[in-house]
Amino acid sequence: MAARSDLPQGTLDLLILKVVALGPVHGYAIAQRLQQVSRDVVQVPQGSLYPALHRLENRGVLTSEWNETETGREAKFYRLTRKGWAQLETEAASWRRLSEAIGLILRMSEGGAE
Amino acid sequence: MNWWNRLSHRKQMDEQLEKELSFHIEEHSSDLIAQGYDPDEARRRARLDLGGPEQVKEECRDQRGTRWFDDLLQDFRYALRMLRKNPGFATVALITLALGTGATTVMFTVVNGVLLKPLSYPDPERLVALHGKVEQFGEPWGFSYPDFLDYQSEGQAVGPMAAWTYGGGTISEAAKAEYVEGRQVSSELFSVLGVPLVRGRAFLRDEDRRGAAPVAIISYSLWQRVYGGRPETIGRSITLDGKSYTIVGIAPANFQLDGEADVFTPIGQNIERRMQNRRACFIHVLARLAPGLTLTQVQTELSLIATRMAKEYPDADADRGIVTHPLQQDLVGDTRPTLLLLLGAVSVVLLIACVNVASLLLARAVSRERELALRVALGASRGRLIRQCLTESGVLGLAGGVLGILLAVAGLRPFLAKWPGGLPRAEDVQLDWRVLLFALGISLLCGFLFGLAPALRAPSDQLEQSLRGGMHTVAGSSRRLHSGFVIAEIGLAVVVLVSAGMLGRTVLRLAALNPGVRVENVLTAQMALSPAALKDPVKTRAAWQDVQDRARSVPGVQSVALADIVPMRVGENSLTYWATPAQPPPDQTPVALASTVTPDYLNVMGIPLRHGRFFNDDDRIGHPLVVVVDEVLAQHAFGREDAVGKPLWIPAISNDPVQIVGVVGHVRHWGLAGDDRSRVRDQIYYPFAQVPDSLLHLFSSFMKITVYTNVPPLNLVKSLEQKLRGVGNDQVLYEVRTMEQLVSDSLSTQRFLLLLFGVFAGLALLLACIGIYGVLAYLTTQRFPEIGVRMALGASARNVMWLVLRQSLVMIFVGVGVGTIAALAAGRVLERLVEGMQKIELSSFAVMIPVLVIAAVSASFVPARRASRLDPMSTLRQE
Numbered sequence: 001m002a003a004r005s006d007l008p009q010g011t012l013d014l015l016i017l018k019v020v021a022l023g024p025v026h027g028y029a030i031a032q033r034l035q036q037v038s039r040d041v042v043q044v045p046q047g048s049l050y051p052a053l054h055r056l057e058n059r060g061v062l063t064s065e066w067n068e069t070e071t072g073r074e075a076k077f078y079r080l081t082r083k084g085w086a087q088l089e090t091e092a093a094s095w096r097r098l099s100e101a102i103g104l105i106l107r108m109s110e111g112g113a114e
Numbered sequence: 115m116n117w118w119n120r121l122s123h124r125k126q127m128d129e130q131l132e133k134e135l136s137f138h139i140e141e142h143s144s145d146l147i148a149q150g151y152d153p154d155e156a157r158r159r160a161r162l163d164l165g166g167p168e169q170v171k172e173e174c175r176d177q178r179g180t181r182w183f184d185d186l187l188q189d190f191r192y193a194l195r196m197l198r199k200n201p202g203f204a205t206v207a208l209i210t211l212a213l214g215t216g217a218t219t220v221m222f223t224v225v226n227g228v229l230l231k232p233l234s235y236p237d238p239e240r241l242v243a244l245h246g247k248v249e250q251f252g253e254p255w256g257f258s259y260p261d262f263l264d265y266q267s268e269g270q271a272v273g274p275m276a277a278w279t280y281g282g283g284t285i286s287e288a289a290k291a292e293y294v295e296g297r298q299v300s301s302e303l304f305s306v307l308g309v310p311l312v313r314g315r316a317f318l319r320d321e322d323r324r325g326a327a328p329v330a331i332i333s334y335s336l337w338q339r340v341y342g343g344r345p346e347t348i349g350r351s352i353t354l355d356g357k358s359y360t361i362v363g364i365a366p367a368n369f370q371l372d373g374e375a376d377v378f379t380p381i382g383q384n385i386e387r388r389m390q391n392r393r394a395c396f397i398h399v400l401a402r403l404a405p406g407l408t409l410t411q412v413q414t415e416l417s418l419i420a421t422r423m424a425k426e427y428p429d430a431d432a433d434r435g436i437v438t439h440p441l442q443q444d445l446v447g448d449t450r451p452t453l454l455l456l457l458g459a460v461s462v463v464l465l466i467a468c469v470n471v472a473s474l475l476l477a478r479a480v481s482r483e484r485e486l487a488l489r490v491a492l493g494a495s496r497g498r499l500i501r502q503c504l505t506e507s508g509v510l511g512l513a514g515g516v517l518g519i520l521l522a523v524a525g526l527r528p529f530l531a532k533w534p535g536g537l538p539r540a541e542d543v544q545l546d547w548r549v550l551l552f553a554l555g556i557s558l559l560c561g562f563l564f565g566l567a568p569a570l571r572a573p574s575d576q577l578e579q580s581l582r583g584g585m586h587t588v589a590g591s592s593r594r595l596h597s598g599f600v601i602a603e604i605g606l607a608v609v610v611l612v613s614a615g616m617l618g619r620t621v622l623r624l625a626a627l628n629p630g631v632r633v634e635n636v637l638t639a640q641m642a643l644s645p646a647a648l649k650d651p652v653k654t655r656a657a658w659q660d661v662q663d664r665a666r667s668v669p670g671v672q673s674v675a676l677a678d679i680v681p682m683r684v685g686e687n688s689l690t691y692w693a694t695p696a697q698p699p700p701d702q703t704p705v706a707l708a709s710t711v712t713p714d715y716l717n718v719m720g721i722p723l724r725h726g727r728f729f730n731d732d733d734r735i736g737h738p739l740v741v742v743v744d745e746v747l748a749q750h751a752f753g754r755e756d757a758v759g760k761p762l763w764i765p766a767i768s769n770d771p772v773q774i775v776g777v778v779g780h781v782r783h784w785g786l787a788g789d790d791r792s793r794v795r796d797q798i799y800y801p802f803a804q805v806p807d808s809l810l811h812l813f814s815s816f817m818k819i820t821v822y823t824n825v826p827p828l829n830l831v832k833s834l835e836q837k838l839r840g841v842g843n844d845q846v847l848y849e850v851r852t853m854e855q856l857v858s859d860s861l862s863t864q865r866f867l868l869l870l871f872g873v874f875a876g877l878a879l880l881l882a883c884i885g886i887y888g889v890l891a892y893l894t895t896q897r898f899p900e901i902g903v904r905m906a907l908g909a910s911a912r913n914v915m916w917l918v919l920r921q922s923l924v925m926i927f928v929g930v931g932v933g934t935i936a937a938l939a940a941g942r943v944l945e946r947l948v949e950g951m952q953k954i955e956l957s958s959f960a961v962m963i964p965v966l967v968i969a970a971v972s973a974s975f976v977p978a979r980r981a982s983r984l985d986p987m988s989t990l991r992q993e
Contacts, residue, residue, distance in 0.1 A: 027138055028142060047165025047173075050134070054131075054177040055177040058120070058179070075134075
């Protein structure tokens with residue numbers, strides 16, 4: 001089994017938004033997808049997934065609908081609102097900036113002054 | 115979804131949450147089964163991965179932000195259940211609170227209506243009352259009409275001013291002649307007050323002068339009563355004292371100018387001599403301040419005018435200042451201290467009620483310690499427990515408050531009816547949203563106050579100890595808190611009891627004072643002569659003689675006299691006088707109460723003649739002017755010398771000195787309570803027969819008839835009324851009072867306060883006893899195991915009783931000590947606010963405190979006895 005990492009603080013919301021952005025999706029699928037895409041590196045704490053979903057929904061970032069799955073069962077599908085798209089964009093941008101900056105700092109200590 | 119939707123769809127949302135999570139678990143477990151797990155194991159793992167569905171559900175619910183409301187609802191239901199489980203406790207607590215908040219709400223309603231609510235005129239804060247002020251006269255004084263006109267024209271910067279004075283007379287529009295109250299008003303009055311007339315118009319400036327066509331405005335009620343509310347009443351005429359006036363307007367319903375009046379006439383049309391006299395100060399003045407002016411600026415402006423007037427008319431205005439009050443303050447007058455005093459007293463009772471309920475709740479909280487500890491052990495936070503306790507006491511407080519409001523609604527009108535002498539602005543006293551807000555506010559505050567102590571005891575640590583110890587330990591802090599409650603209750607009760615005691619002593623002492631006049635079998639009444647008789651002085655004198663003769667002919671009447679003022683504040687007329695040829699400087703000129711009477715006055719009123727003679731039929735116009743003085747004046751003016759035969763200078767009666775022919779006893783004119791403190795105590799009597807012709811018409815409107823009877827005086831009212839109607843059947847007797855009523859009315863404020871304080875004191879005593887009983891019963895129950903051990907070791911019943919009583923005696927005596935200090939302070943307040951109040955004396959304490967101590971000790975006897983009859987074996991076995 002590959003080494004698992006805990007999620008850095010505040011990133012769960014961003015990951016959820018990104019997954020939901022790909023199309024209406026239910027809670028279990030979100031958990032699955034996060035795990036698969038991150039090649040099992042990201043351990044999604046399932047216990048905090050649902051509270052996070054409900055929080056985002058209450059904030060108006062997500063909206064939900066009850067629909068049938070391919071297997072014909074009823075499930076709650078989440079979708080981004082306009083506000084959600086905006087939030088995804090700003091949060092993704094700020095994450096990219098931050099990780100780039102952190103990468104730069106890490107490279108500096110490896111390669112010395114350029 | 116907004117907060118409100120989330121709140122109202124809680125149930126639906128919970129179902130959906132349940133469905134969402136079970137979907138997750140099923141999907142996950144079917145995936146696991148596909149991977150080769152056996153179904154039960156797959157299900158278990160799926161649940162485990164999710165982290166326990168119930169916890170997740172709780173966390174999801176927390177995200178909704180409606181959590182606190184759910185808790186509140188839950189606590190609320192729990193509180194109701196607890197109350198229902200303890201009906202005895204609930205009843206005592208609710209009754210206590212209902213009485214406390216009910217009484218406080220009634221008092222606040224009155225304070226709100228009388229003191230807080232603005233007057234019902236537009237921009238009421240700009241309305242002021244102006245008074246002349248002369249140092250020696252003490253109380254604020256009116257204006258003379260010429261002075262008013264000068265102030266009005268010179269003080270235009272201040273704002274428009276209006277004048278009014280009393281009037282009234284006999285109208286003959288109705289089936290029989292009827293006396294109606296009237297007011298003479300200047301043309302600006304209605305516009306200054308901002309009161310629109312219902313119909314017609316106000317007086318014109320042109321009508322407000324001598325010789326203008328006579329016009330009148332009538333009250334709404336007279337319009338309805340006599341004219342049937344017909345619109346064509348405008349333009350018709352009304353006959354007042356034989357003179358015909360054209361009705362030009364109808365005043366709005368309930369319009370008041372120091373009480374209601376039925377007929378308004380222009381003051382400028384009054385042709386009496388006093389209208390030109392700068393010394394005759396009988397005019398009331400109102401003003402509406404110009405925008406932007408403060409009361410201080412107005413005061414300065416008016417003082418400047420007063421200084422100018424003093425220079426111009428040194429005879430009349432030399433030492434006359436001017437004071438300005440907001441009109442509201444002026445209307446409320448001396449009701450303010452009484453109201454605040456009662457509000458204070460009622461708050462003390464409310465406080466006792468709160469402390470009482472707090473100690474009951476605390477006792478319950480201590481016995482519920484185990485339950486609370488269990489809740490903490492199950493994961494409740496301290497904050498959550500405090501919230502629960504406060505919700506419980508809040509529910510209690512609110513329920514008590516609602517009951518209190520109901521009590522207030524029922525009790526308000528009867529209370530107002532009991533108010534001595536009628537409450538000013540009584541029509542403004544209503545339960546409105548402000549009162550409701552206040553009542554709900556104080557009941558919530560009370561709930562909070564008495565819930566706080568038990569709430570803060572919510573356990574935080576030493577859980578194990580509480581769980582194990584359960585009922586049988588009383589922490590030291592709780593015992594101290596309990597004692598603190600009892601001490602506070604007893605202290606507050608001492609304050610109310612001592613205040614009631616002081617009032618009681620005051621009323622007793624005042625009622626025992628000699629009023630200086632006969633109290634029994636004297637009837638006084640205002641008398642309106644026939645309008646025809648007022649046409650000329652000769653007829654007027656004859657009419658007054660006729661009135662006296664007719665009254666004397668009524669069986670049961672012993673003697674009859676006329677007087678312009680009657681003891682106990684019925685009218686007043688203060689005059690300056692001096693006893694040496696040289697006039698003293700204005701600020702040292704003595705002032706006396708002067709009344710004009712007929713020779714039989716002394717017999718009717720039973721005033722003792724000390725020296726010399728009283729008037730006889732020879733003291734009339736054309737004979738030397740004479741006066742009779744009272745012993746107080748004689749003492750002031752002549753000391754030990756004999757006053758009889760001495761001259762007295764009284765400019766209002768004559769420029770030459772008048773002769774004193776007799777000295778009579780002092781009459782407590784300003785009421786039994788007020789006379790000692792009054793600034794005008796000297797009294798002068800002068801014969802009605804020597805009132806000059808020019809003043810006769812005016813004096814006739816003041817004259818009262820006084821009758822001494824040998825049967826109960828009220829029995830004669832009917833026959834006197836009949837007899838005095840006169841030849842023209844148009845003379846009216848009104849404002850009939852017995853001397854007994856007048857004397858007792860002069861103490862009505864004190865009696866009323868005594869009654870209320872007596873009720874409050876009884877309540878305080880009762881509540882304090884319930885409190886001390888409850889606390890002691892509880893504390894003793896907690897000590898049963900200890901007492902059991904003591905008894906098993908040989909303590910006697912007497913020892914045990916003493917053990918319990920000692921505890922209560924310490925609380926009682928500390929409470930009495932604290933209360934005594936507070937009562938001394940409260941006594942000072944009473945002395946300042948209540949007329950004729952006795953100084954605080956030891957006896958007030960000496961009587962009231964034993965009452966309290968005895969009551970409190972008896973309340974503690976019950977639990978003490980119960981403890982002493984304990985069976986040691988059974989208590990020990992319970993341990």
